[in-house]
Amino acid sequence: MQYDPVFFSRMLTELTLSFHIIFATIGVGVPVMIALAEWRGIRTNDPHYLLLARRWTRGFVITVAVGVVTGTAIGLQLSLLWPSFMKIAGQAIALPLFLETFAFFIEAIFLGIYLYTWDRFKKKTTHLLLMIPIVIGSSASAFFITTLNAFMNTPRGFTLENGVIKNLQPLVAMFNPATPTKVSHVLASSYTTCALILAAIAAWQLLRGKDHVYHKKALKLTMTAAFVFAVSTAAIGDLSGKFLAKYQPEKLAAAEWHFETETHAPLILGGALDENNEVKYGISIPYMLSVLAHNDPGGKVIGLNDFPKDEWPPLVIHYLFNFKIASGMFLVLVGLLYLFRRRLSRTLEAPRWLLRMIVVAGPLAMLTIEVGWFFAELGRQPWILRGFMKVADAATTSDHVDMMLVLFCFLYLLLGFTVVRVLGKLFRKHDVFEEMITLGIEKGGRRP
């Protein structure tokens, strides 16, 4: 095969972002959960919740470290792999990038303080207060970086004259039409995912027969949060669909294999395309696409044939979109079932089949984040700045991108492998029950 720097730059960007997003999601969502647990612990004077916050934090710092180093990698790679893009777009999007670093700064500083001051203040709430800048800092970094991604989808706030940006309005560029739905969907999905992952850990412990009330409380807290977040994620996802219908119709059309512009458009699930772009074997739900796009069964949905063929996004995103919706429904369902059971039985017990579903839901949510991003980013193809610059014109011309791709593959493999091992060791070393005895929450004796 012939060496093509554009291809390899894409692969390397995909690789780094897919790896980073795992840790970024944890970085955004877990502080919220830690704050919730510590807050409940102080409010109800329940040492179990405080211990929960402590143990989550211990794992969290390790994932933060990987988030930081992979984020640093992207920060540099954006310039190394997409120099032409950064030269043009850098003038328009420097503001959110710049602000993001301040958000990191704040987060980093207060995390450093939070970690080393568990017992240093007289009032317990002082320590909890430190969590506020951490939560704000990490959510703000997600906010800023996502406005940048939103800008790539719907660039606004400038005019381009001979490759030079003129009449720039930085705030208009930042608050472009994609920003509201994109930012809120990214934040809500991060919170959902983290709540579910922590829930999955608690459920896993219960399944393994560690029948301590500590795990049950953890499950209650995380599942309640997960349900609220999952419902908001799905609701905002619906709004994202409406956003696409209005501002990026080609993405929605490709996701739905919708070729002819029409009213009363059906929603297609699954299926396959033949050579004439006819849909086969798919399940078709009448009017549903019009409802998704406009809240109106008679709404007109623009089809792909209205766009030149070389500007069509890849049609595989159909499956990614389907996967995402299915997964979104499943996650809401799991939360609903848990809360429903709890209402009925009025205890903290959960049946084994439900625990198993929760164990699946955690990793599934993370997978959905990946799939969601692949859907959104592939759906922007072939543009890097929609309507202004194509991906092929933005990449580096350097000779060695393939070699770098291999190097980074090794790096991420190594980091991924070690982080799992270190986390595993950490929790085995600090057994919950023993820790409770040390802290005086439990008296020792019978091990549950």
Added chain:
Amino acid sequence: MSYELLGITVLWTFLYGYLIVASIDFGAGFFSYYSVITGQQNKIHKIIQRYLSPVWEVTNVFLIFFVVGIVGFFPHTAYYYGTALLIPGSVAVILLALRGSYYAFSTYGSKENRGYMLLYGATGLLIPASLSTVLTISEGGFIEERGGEVLFLWPKLLASPYSWSVVLLAIVSVLYISAMFLTYYAAKARDGNALEVVRGYALLWSSPTILSSFLVFLGIRTQNPRHFENMLDLYWMFVASFLCFLIAVYFIWKRRNYGWAFVLVMLQFAFAFYGYGAAHLPYVLYPYINIYGGFTNETMALTLVIAFIAGLLVLIPSMWLLLRLFLFDVGYVQGQKKG
């Protein structure tokens, strides 16, 4: 002051900040490893860990800030450096990634192990070496634009004595700055054993630092005569730098004023670094990018400056809190408060 000058000053200040905090961190990593292999671990290892643990992530942000800032204020630098630096840049990123994550793995995770320590010690010297080549490249002569393509002249860089003298200076000053800081920190912790060891390191690395700075100074003369001339015009800054060096080393030698000694070290590097930078102007990459031609549009510049000031208003109190809790809190420094 023009926006261009303001922008580059802000960036240079962050790079200076990174130079100091990162040197402490890099050097500490090396000393920490060295103490393990020479069996002096129990003397200085604890001190190093106690200082580094709360601040390592902050160090990294200084670098990010610089990179983001330079692309923001001077988007053309992304184009030239980005194209040319794919390999050294990626290597530096990989080293930074290994260092940061393995530090966290060994500090917050499982027990310390020798492999992690070696990695931590070695990267502490390799990273400054690879980052410092960016400064070498900025002198010109290693990047060429031919027919719209930006080429990086590898062999020339590797064969250049100037480039190697910069690498040498980077490594040596990392060890020097770090040892000077640790001396101050150990004195503050009233840890006599550790103090003896790190004080020795500080004195040991002082003369190589000044010698290699001299080499670099002379090297610039052949590499970029224009830059050299400008530096001569600013000779007082380099003299001031040298004086600070002398007094700092004198204090350490006499075992007094450790705090002031470290302030003087910071001043020593501030004078030299700003002198070097000011003389480099108006070029960011000689002769392709100067701060006037490669500048972003005015609206963005103004916005960035406003954002920067707003950011500082939040940042400075937070930094102060961090330092108060961990650097200036005698109880913590002495290890009575474990946190």
